[in-house]
Amino acid sequence: KRKRKVHPGPPAVYQLRSKNVKSGTFTRITVGEKNPNKPNKTILLVGETGTGKSTLINAFFNYSMGVKWEKNAWYQIVVEEEKSQTESQTSNVIVYEIFDFKYNTLPYSLTIIDTPGFGDTRGKENDNMISQQLLDLFRSGDGVNEVHAVGLVMKASENRLTDRLKNVFSSVMSLFGNDLEKNIVALITHSDGTTPKNALKALEAANIKCAKNEKKPVHFLFNNCQREQRTEEQEENLKAAHKFSEKGMRSFIRFLGKTAPQKLEKTKEVLDERKELRICIQNLIEKIQVIEMKKTERIQILEGLEKNQPIVEIDETYKVKEPINGGEWGIVFYDGATFCQLCEETCHYPCTTGWGPKMCGIMKNGRCIVCINKxxxxxxxxxxxxxxxxxxxxxxxxxxxxxxxxxxxETERENKLSLLENIQKQINQLTAEKSQLLDECYQHVVRLEEIALKADSESDINNLDFLIGEMKEIGDTEKFQKLEEMRSRM
Incomplete structure (x- = not known):
């Protein structure tokens, strides 16, 4: 059977039997059979848990099947029991594929990408994991390489964007290239059919970049009561809600039909740059601490030698191997630390993006972006x-x-440097290593401002503030001023 009845109705509610496959780091849920001769439209949904994304995904399926009010039926791909923000534990990117089936009325198939848990209370590590899953999806041979629409899902009752919702939108928008702006629209749920003035003003006040029509965000209205019990008292209201929700879906499908898809090359570049910047910043903070400890050690030696002390008291640096709480995580990830045997340094911790170092996020073109010698x-x-x-x-x-x-x-020169010169040379090398790491981070920040749709998220500002302080300390006036200009624009 392709469906099972979960509620007698009216309307009768049927749960569709889909094909669920774990594909790499994301989950793929498919209904119908793929038709290679039929074009495809891809939608990426963004929004808090509880805004009605599940109902919206099911509405896409019901509309594509041509389900009318008179049919007295509702079909589910997703179970419409969305948990609260704090209860939701799903962290996998989910790809819903609506392909050909007997009653399909659309001239194309649909791919709907959901990012549950992005920007929620679990913090940056969870966001980084979802960002990596999106990057895997966009890079995968059987993944997604273009997007027709990014839907910002929000309730009609929103009269302002909460800090959490603003963080969700801001975090996801910061992942895209600046060529996607005209493909971003508002999908307003729990609507009564009237213009959601407050919700639209909230989007404008938050400076969310999206498609505009007469300077207003392009938006589509949907009601979320399609599967509610049709009692005699509620039937007329529910019928009217179903009709205007169907109208909103029809308008959105027209938008999809006439909107040119955006290739995700620039978005993949943004995701790459953000990943590398995140790793560089994390590595830089740790390296600066180590460099300062080593410099302090050598400065203490210099001071002792200059005073002709036979015994010098110093804070000696030494290296240890420290166990971590790592190991198998699920069936895909391996939580641990990636380290270089040549440098004898930890390059990435915690590393949760694969079983071996070749799959680690610090590897680019087969080389480590963290090692000084790559x-x-x-x-x-x-x-x-x-x-x-x-x-x-x-x-x-x-x-x-x-x-x-x-x-x-020790060098290959016949005459070794004096001990004082040797130690001063080491101090200079440590300073140069710090400058190199800072410059790598700086280049990522500059490139992100050029290509990202949004370069003023909380993490962007925190990174800038950190780099501004470090550039000021080493006296790199040119880079310091450039970063200050970028910070003022944010």
Whole structure:
């Protein structure tokens, strides 16, 4: 059977038997049979849990089947029991595919992408995971390479965007390239059919970039009571709601039909840049701490040598292997740390994007974007421990200092540098390493401002503030001023 009755009605509610497949890091739910000769339209839905996305996805299916009020039936792909924001635990990107079936009335098939849990209370790690799933979906050979519409799903009763809803929209918008603006529309749910003035004003006040018609956000109205029990008292109201919801769906389908799809090349680039910037910033913060510890150690030695002290008291840095709470997570991910065997440094922690280092998000074209020398993926290992730099207070004799710190920078030159010059050279190298890391982060920030639809999300501003402080500290006036200009525009 392709369906089962879950409610006698009226309207009778049927749960469709779909084909559910875990494809890489995202879930694919399919109804019908794919027709290679039929064009496809792709919609990406964004919105809080509880705004009625499940009903909206089911409405797309019912409309494509030509289900009318008189049929007294309602068909579900998604169970319409959306949990509250705090109860919802789904973190997988879900791709709904509505293909050919007996009563399909649309001239094309539909692909609907849902991003449940994005921007919710679980924070940035959850958002980063969903961003990675979207990137996997857009890169996959059988994934999605173009989008016809991005639907911002919100209730008609919204008279302002809550901080949480604003964060949802802002977080998702920051993932797209700036070529998608004309494809972004508002899908207003729980509507009574009148113009949702407050909701539209809320979108404008939040400066959400989207398609405009006479300077107003392009929007479509839907009611969410299609499966409600049709009692004698409510029948007329429910019938009217069904009609105007059908009108909203008809208008949206026309919009899809005449809207040119946007290729996702720029969006994939934005996702890549954001991923690399996120990893660079995380790595930079850790590296700066280590660099400052190593510099402090060497400065203490210099001061001791300049005072001709036979024994110098220093905060010596040393490296340990620290176990982490990692291991198998589900059937796809492996929670651990990726580290380089050549550099003997942790490159990515926590790493939850694959079983081995080649699948780790820090790898680009087979090389690590974190290693100073961009070491190959083959030089990396993923395990349940990581390298950590610590300090200990020690007293070190001059002979021991000479042996340890001269060996670290031994060159092929016949005459070795003096110990003082050697240590000063190490300090300079550490400073140069910090500048290189800062420059890599800076280049990602500049590129994102050029290509991203939205470059003023909370994470963007936090990254800018951090980089501005670091650039000021190292005295890079040109980059400092450029970042200050970008910050003022936000």
């Amino acid at each position: 070491c190959p993926a083959s030089a990396h290992v993923k395990d349940t421990w990581r390298y950590v730099i610590k300090t200990r207070r020690v007293k070190m004799p001059l002979a021991e200092i000479d042996e340890k710190y001269r060996e670290e920078t």
